[in-house]
Structures are given as C-alpha cells and as structure tokens.
Amino acid sequence: MVLDVKLKGISNEDLVRGYPGVPGTWPRIKGTIEIRQTGKEAMDKTPLGIAQVSIGLYRTDVINVPSTNPIGNQKEQSYQVTKVRDIYNGSSHDVYALDLPFTLNLPTSRPMPASISLKSVETTYHLFVTYKLTTPSKNPVEAVQFPVRICRFDTLSTFGKYHEPIVRQVTSPDHLVNLHFSTPASCYGPRDSIAIKMKAEVNPDASKARKVRLKRMSIELVQVTKYFVPEKEGNEKTEVEKRTRVAKVSQDFADLRIGEKSHVEDMYITLPEPDLEVKDAVATKERAEIPDEGHVAFTTAATLYKIDFVLVLKARFSHAKDIETVQDVTLCEFDHATCRTHMVHIVQAAELVGTEHEHTSASVYSRPIDVRIQIR
Numbered sequence: 001m002v003l004d005v006k007l008k009g010i011s012n013e014d015l016v017r018g019y020p021g022v023p024g025t026w027p028r029i030k031g032t033i034e035i036r037q038t039g040k041e042a043m044d045k046t047p048l049g050i051a052q053v054s055i056g057l058y059r060t061d062v063i064n065v066p067s068t069n070p071i072g073n074q075k076e077q078s079y080q081v082t083k084v085r086d087i088y089n090g091s092s093h094d095v096y097a098l099d100l101p102f103t104l105n106l107p108t109s110r111p112m113p114a115s116i117s118l119k120s121v122e123t124t125y126h127l128f129v130t131y132k133l134t135t136p137s138k139n140p141v142e143a144v145q146f147p148v149r150i151c152r153f154d155t156l157s158t159f160g161k162y163h164e165p166i167v168r169q170v171t172s173p174d175h176l177v178n179l180h181f182s183t184p185a186s187c188y189g190p191r192d193s194i195a196i197k198m199k200a201e202v203n204p205d206a207s208k209a210r211k212v213r214l215k216r217m218s219i220e221l222v223q224v225t226k227y228f229v230p231e232k233e234g235n236e237k238t239e240v241e242k243r244t245r246v247a248k249v250s251q252d253f254a255d256l257r258i259g260e261k262s263h264v265e266d267m268y269i270t271l272p273e274p275d276l277e278v279k280d281a282v283a284t285k286e287r288a289e290i291p292d293e294g295h296v297a298f299t300t301a302a303t304l305y306k307i308d309f310v311l312v313l314k315a316r317f318s319h320a321k322d323i324e325t326v327q328d329v330t331l332c333e334f335d336h337a338t339c340r341t342h343m344v345h346i347v348q349a350a351e352l353v354g355t356e357h358e359h360t361s362a363s364v365y366s367r368p369i370d371v372r373i374q375i376r
Helices: 039-043 207-211 336-360
Strands: 004-008 028-036 050-064 074-080 085-088 097-105 121-133 141-148 166-171 177-183 193-202 213-230 237-257 263-270 305-318 323-331
Touching: 004 121, 028 050, 028 121, 050 097, 074 213, 085 097, 166 323, 177 305, 177 323, 193 213, 193 305, 213 263, 237 263
Parallel strands: none
Antiparallel strands: 004 028, 028 097, 050 074, 050 085, 050 121, 121 141, 166 177, 177 193, 193 263, 213 237, 213 305, 305 323
16 A cells, blocks of 8 residues: 655745754754555545654765776765654554654764765765555555755855965975965855965075066866775775866966066956756756755765865966965855855854754654644
C-alpha cells in the first residue's frame, strides 16, 4: 500500500530555521509530515495502518574528476547527517490521516557543507521519511525523500574576522625590487570588487636597482579545487587538484622607470555573477535541493572535495627578476549587501532562540504533543 506523504513547512517560511554555521541561532529543520490515503482506500475511508513514522537527514556528495586524469569518472558517496528519529509510534484508534509536526536539530559540532551544484562537484541534502505498515504487505517499510536546501552563514563577508586588512611585502629573487600590496578585507561574494593597492620600489642599497623598469602588474583570482578520490581498496584517497582562473585584471607600464619614488597602483578585480543559463541561452531549471547561490563556486569543503580561492599577484620588470606571490581569500555565497541583511536577521534569530527553544524543546526528537489525527 502506497500512501500520499507530503512535507510542509510553516507558511512563507523556509524549512530550515536558524542559520547553519552559526550555532547560536539554533539551526534546525521544522515542518509537518502529512500522510493520507490515496485511490480506492481514500474513497473507502480505510485506516492508514501505520505502526511507526521516522525521519532523518542525509547528504550526498558527487565529484567528476577531470577526464585528463587517469583516475577519471564520477564518484558518489552518501552520509547520514542526523540520527533517525521516530515522530509517530502508533495509536490504539483507527487512524485515517496524520499531521506530524517535527523539529530536527542540525549538527553544530561538525561542519555541514552547503548545498552546491557545479560541473565537477555537487552536494545535496534529502530528508527521508520512513513509515512502517501494520497490515501485511510486500513492502512493509516504505521511504519517501524530500529535497532540503542548506546554506552556510559562517563565512559572511560582514563578520569582523574578515575585516582585518592584509598587508604584505615580497622581495624579488635578486633583491633589487620590493613589492608591497594591501587589501582591506579577506572575504568577498558574487559581484563584489576586491580593491588591492600595489606598490613597487627598488632597493636603495643595490647599485643595479637604478636600471629597473616596471613592465606590468596583474592580479588573478584562481579557484583551487581538490578532489579526494576514494581508492577501490582501503580507506586511502588520491588527491587531484585543478586550478581555474575566475577573473583577471592587468596594467601595462611600458618600461616605467621606478626610481627612488617607487610606483603605486590601485587595482580592482570584480567577482562574476552566478551563471544560471545554459549554452542555448535558456535559464537553468530550478532545482528544489539547490539554492540560486549554489550555482556559483565559493569556499567550501566536503568529504570528497575542497574548494579554495587565491589571489595571484604578479609584477614583471626589466633588469630585475619578476615577482609572483599568492594570497588566500575567502569567497562567500552572498554579495556584501546580502551579507549585511543576513547579519541583521542572525542577530534577531539569536535573541529569539532562548524563548522558542523553551516552548519546543519538549517535542524535539520525540512524539509531538500536538499530533493531529482523524479518527472515526
């Protein structure tokens, strides 16, 4: 017997409450499981015959290792995120319909990767609802899965830890030139601009430094994706790395003489917007398990992959060795304006957690006290 099982959240509210990645906001999934008869059984008003209903959240990671690598092909693994919890354990009455409210806490002791879908990596979440029948059946236990979107909010560019300026100095291999660079923050999101001040100065103690000429300065934003490919035997994994240039800006100086005054250049690199179109210019079909933010790469890590970003700063000279250096940066799912909005809501959510937790803690992970059933 197949039943009609639906997952519903609070009207105009997301299933995921709180802010995953910020434990003080009590991240959780809150909704209602509705179970009804279908077809002839519904018309005949046949009891549901359900002995037990349980729920659990699961995650699936998928990687497509670059085909040029001999290891190649697609790898997929699934993981249990939360414990399986019973939300209904039968009734002494004939039950014809069930509405089962539940609150499922999300783990805060270990990181949950955000939902993401790119060409080479994907992470999705599904809530599995399992029900056990009391009547004899070929399949006494049935399971239904529902997609759940998970965003992370611990890398918002508005957090204070990302507001400390980065200031560094790099010396050319021949010690004739110093390259200073600075940027006011270390976290950015889609459509944000990264402002970098670069300063080239010669070493006054080196006699050859007077001949040094500046030819070009450039900045590249590079995505570094690491794939952890499981071996066929054992628990070992092979690491494969792929680098992709996301954006670039450069400035030519036509052999500019640096001299004793040095040269300072302000450069800006803008992060691209999420690309939600396919090759034929038709908008990508929305997927229930992937938010719009999940279609653009950001800093994240899962069991099978890790995505990081670096700024590659280069300065080319004549009569001196070129300079190249790398600076780590964090890319967020959201642009700076959206991060500011989320920060306001995070503060509000943290203030409300205490009150809401007191009212709902009695029913979390147990049989809901307000289960609504229809009996005859």
